Amino acid sequence: MKIEKLFVSSRSVTFQLEDGGLYAANKRYQLVLNGEDAGIANTVVTSLFDLWPDTKYHLQAYDGECLLAECDFRTEEESFTMNVRQFGAVGDGEHDDTAAIQAAINCCPKKGRVLVPAGEYRVKPLLLKSHIRLELQKDAVLQLERDRNLFPILPGMIQSTDEEKDFNLGTWEGNPLDMFGSLLTGVDVKDIVIYGEGVADGMAQESDWWVNHRVKRGAWRPRLLYLCRCKDVTVQGVTFRNSPAWNLHPYFSQNLKFLNISVQAPANSPNTDGFDPESCKGILVAGAHFSLGDDCIAIKAGKLYMGATYATPCEDIEIVHCLMENGHGGVTAGSEMAGGVKHVRVRDCLMRNTDRGLRVKTRRGRGKNGVIDDIVFDHVEMDRVGTPFVVNCLYYCDPDGHTEYVQSLEPQPVDDRTPYVGNIAFRHVNATEVCCAGYFLGLPEQPIHKVTMEHVNISCARAAKPMQPAMADCVPKCVYKGIVASDVRKLVLKDVMITGYEGERLETRNVEVIEE
Numbered sequence: 110m111k112i113e114k115l116f117v118s119s120r121s122v123t124f125q126l127e128d129g130g131l132y133a134a135n136k137r138y139q140l141v142l143n144g145e146d147a148g149i150a151n152t153v154v155t156s157l158f159d160l161w162p163d164t165k166y167h168l169q170a171y172d173g174e175c176l177l178a179e180c181d182f183r184t185e186e187e188s189f190t191m192n193v194r195q196f197g198a199v200g201d202g203e204h205d206d207t208a209a210i211q212a213a214i215n216c217c218p219k220k221g222r223v224l225v226p227a228g229e230y231r232v233k234p235l236l237l238k239s240h241i242r243l244e245l246q247k248d249a250v251l252q253l254e255r256d257r258n259l260f261p262i263l264p265g266m267i268q269s270t271d272e273e274k275d276f277n278l279g280t281w282e283g284n285p286l287d288m289f290g291s292l293l294t295g296v297d298v299k300d301i302v303i304y305g306e307g308v309a310d311g312m313a314q315e316s317d318w319w320v321n322h323r324v325k326r327g328a329w330r331p332r333l334l335y336l337c338r339c340k341d342v343t344v345q346g347v348t349f350r351n352s353p354a355w356n357l358h359p360y361f362s363q364n365l366k367f368l369n370i371s372v373q374a375p376a377n378s379p380n381t382d383g384f385d386p387e388s389c390k391g392i393l394v395a396g397a398h399f400s401l402g403d404d405c406i407a408i409k410a411g412k413l414y415m416g417a418t419y420a421t422p423c424e425d426i427e428i429v430h431c432l433m434e435n436g437h438g439g440v441t442a443g444s445e446m447a448g449g450v451k452h453v454r455v456r457d458c459l460m461r462n463t464d465r466g467l468r469v470k471t472r473r474g475r476g477k478n479g480v481i482d483d484i485v486f487d488h489v490e491m492d493r494v495g496t497p498f499v500v501n502c503l504y505y506c507d508p509d510g511h512t513e514y515v516q517s518l519e520p521q522p523v524d525d526r527t528p529y530v531g532n533i534a535f536r537h538v539n540a541t542e543v544c545c546a547g548y549f550l551g552l553p554e555q556p557i558h559k560v561t562m563e564h565v566n567i568s569c570a571r572a573a574k575p576m577q578p579a580m581a582d583c584v585p586k587c588v589y590k591g592i593v594a595s596d597v598r599k600l601v602l603k604d605v606m607i608t609g610y611e612g613e614r615l616e617t618r619n620v621e622v623i624e625e
Contacts, residue, residue: 112170112180115154115395116343116368118242118302119162119187119222123345123368125154125395125430126170126178131459131490132398132432139171153430153457154396156346156369158247158306162187187242189221193230200228202252207232210251217241225249225307233259234290234331239298245307245347253292253309253333253353255316260289262328263296263337278337280360280387281329283412283445289328291335291358295342304345309333311352313378318353322379330354330380336362344370351375355382356401359389361421369396376435378402383436385409388421388448397431405433405463407441408450413476416447420478424451433460439494442481443470444506449480456487464576466497466540467533470504473515473552475528482531482558489538496578497540497567498547500533500557502596503581516582520554527555534561542570544588546607548578551596553619560594561601569609594620601625 113125128135130153140147140157143166147157150170160166163186169179191213194200198209210232213223219240227248235251237243245251254260263279265286278296279288292309295301311333313319318330330353336342339359343366349356350373357372359365367384374381383399386392387409399405410416410423423446433439439460442450460466467486471479491497505511514521521527530551540546546567551557575586578593589611594600595618602625607614617623 110170110177112168112178114180114182116345116366117182117184118304118345119185120160120244121156121158121304121345122160122166122182122184123154123156123396124168124180126150128153131457132396132430136172138177141169141171143167152396154369158346160184187220187222188218190224191217191221192224192226194226198230200230202229202231204231205233206230207235211235214238214241214243225251232292234261234292234294237293237295237298237301240300242302242304245305245309247306249305249307251292251309253311255312257289257316257327260331263288263290279328283409283415283447285415287328289331291332293334295336295339297338299340301339301342302345303347304343306346308348308350310350313351313353314375319379332356332358334358336360336365338362340364343368346370348373352381354380355385357384359386359392361388363389364391365389367394367397371398372401374401376402382407386423386426387411387445388415388419389423390425392426394428395430399431399433400435403436404438404441404468405436407438408453409443409445410448410450412445412447413474416476416478420448422449422451422480426453428455429457431458433458434462436463438465438468439463439491441468441470442484444472444504446471446481447475447479449478450484451480451482453484454487455485455489459490460494461492464495465499466491466494467499467535469500469530469533470506471502471528471530472504472506472510473521473528474526477525477527479528480531481529484533486535486538491538491540493542493570494540495543495576496545496548497538497543498535499579500530500549500551500560501579501581502528502530502552502557503550503583505580505582511582518553518583523554527552529555530557532559532561533557535565536563538565540567543567544570544573544576545578545590545593546610547592548584549594549597550579550581550584553596556596556598556619556621559599559601560597562605563601563603565605567607571609591615598622599624
């Protein structure tokens with residue numbers, strides 16, 4: 110076993126214990142830091158807090174009396190600490206602490222720390238600033254204001270004075286639309302660390318955000334963390350819960366890390382996706398736990414206007430040692446995806462009790478920039494995942510989703526409106542208690558280029574309830590189903606074992622090459 114450092118700040122460290130575990134480590138390890146007890150590590154990705162800046166540390170991991178791994182690291186320097194209590198924050202859950210915390214953020218010098226100690230801080234949306242470290246200490250809770258009338262609005266689009274350019278701030282489901290400011294909002298900022306053992310709470314259960322959620326009232330619903338055109342941001346250790354809508358929404362941002370975070374929402378909460386990067390590049394999600402009411406991770410890239418105008422894919426994404434549960438999909442590409450999704454690696458993850466595992470959602474109209482390619486699942490365990498593998502090019506979203514153009518099984522013209530799905534691969538995947546083994550539905554005029562399944566074991570549930578594996582008009586509810594593939598150029602099945610299905614193991618339509 111070895112210890113791999115993932116991130117070091119002035120007050121914290123995140124490391125990875127490579128012992129073969131997925132989300133949980135195979136054993137409980139005793140940690141020793143500079144010769145002193147540092148607690149137990151029972152997850153592969155683990156963080157330590159309350160360190161001292163600019164200090165050298167020696168970390169050791171023990172199994173009983175046996176030293177298994179060790180490493181050295183040095184924490185970053187820190188300039189000053191802005192304790193929000195010194196700025197007038199009360200932290201009693203009643204007083205409005207917005208001005209005090211915002212003042213601490215605005216006054217924080219470069220490489221300084223904004224410290225939120227234990228307490229409940231009721232706040233309206235807070236704006237982040239470059240070059241700061243925001244620490245939510247253990248038992249610190251940022252509680253989002255319940256009254257939407259007190260929220261600022263980020264306009265969807267502002268036209269330049271010469272009327273030749275536009276400036277996009279707000280967004281909703283892939284379109285440039287007015288949205289309320291989020292609990293933590295960053296616009297064109299960089300070099301930020303948000304860390305600690307505290308909580309960012311959207312308090313949606315105590316407000317009206319989840320009531321008539323499809324109706325715009327003033328503006329569209331906010332997130333807990335919204336990063337618009339940001340760079341070099343790390344989020345470490347924090348728990349996010351009860352968001353009004355999507356929890357974490359990086360937007361046209363680059364070089365992001367999300368480490369050891371927890372994202373929570375009730376199973377029946379609407380649109381509470383856990384992590385939705387949109388048109389971003391360079392993302393690491395490691396050791397995260399998702400349990401919520403929609404997709405755990407949904408990788409997006411705008412709808413028609415944003416995809417055609419900015420043509421910015423979401424790409425270079427690594428998702429490792431995460432636990433996804435109680436959501437609609439484990440990892441989803443789409444449906445707001447007209448700019449493309451490329452180069453995604455999901456490895457050493459555990460998914461349980463989600464509707465689907467990997468879910469690709471696209472449709473005619475997403476356009477020539479809507480390319481989904483090079484998506485790989487490797488060493489993933491799924492339990493009670495209804496349909497573990499879904500690629501759906503006839504997804505019936507949007508007001509025109511059930512039209513003949515979107516849903517036709519006859520070839521349509523290949524033009525600027527036609528999306529493309531390239532290479533999708535699943536390797537070393539075990540899926541138990543499923544309803545349908547896999548559903549791959551391409552377009553007759555633009556088939557899925559290649560689906561690869563290697564060393565995959567799938568077992569159908571013993572008492573499964575029928576489900577619709579892919580949301581398309583031509584797909585019925587089913588149960589105890591094998592693999593269904595339609596309009597695929599090449600389907601590779603190597604060492605694929607399916608048990609408990611009824612009928613055909615493999616049903617195909619317009620699959621050009623099957624390699625077994």
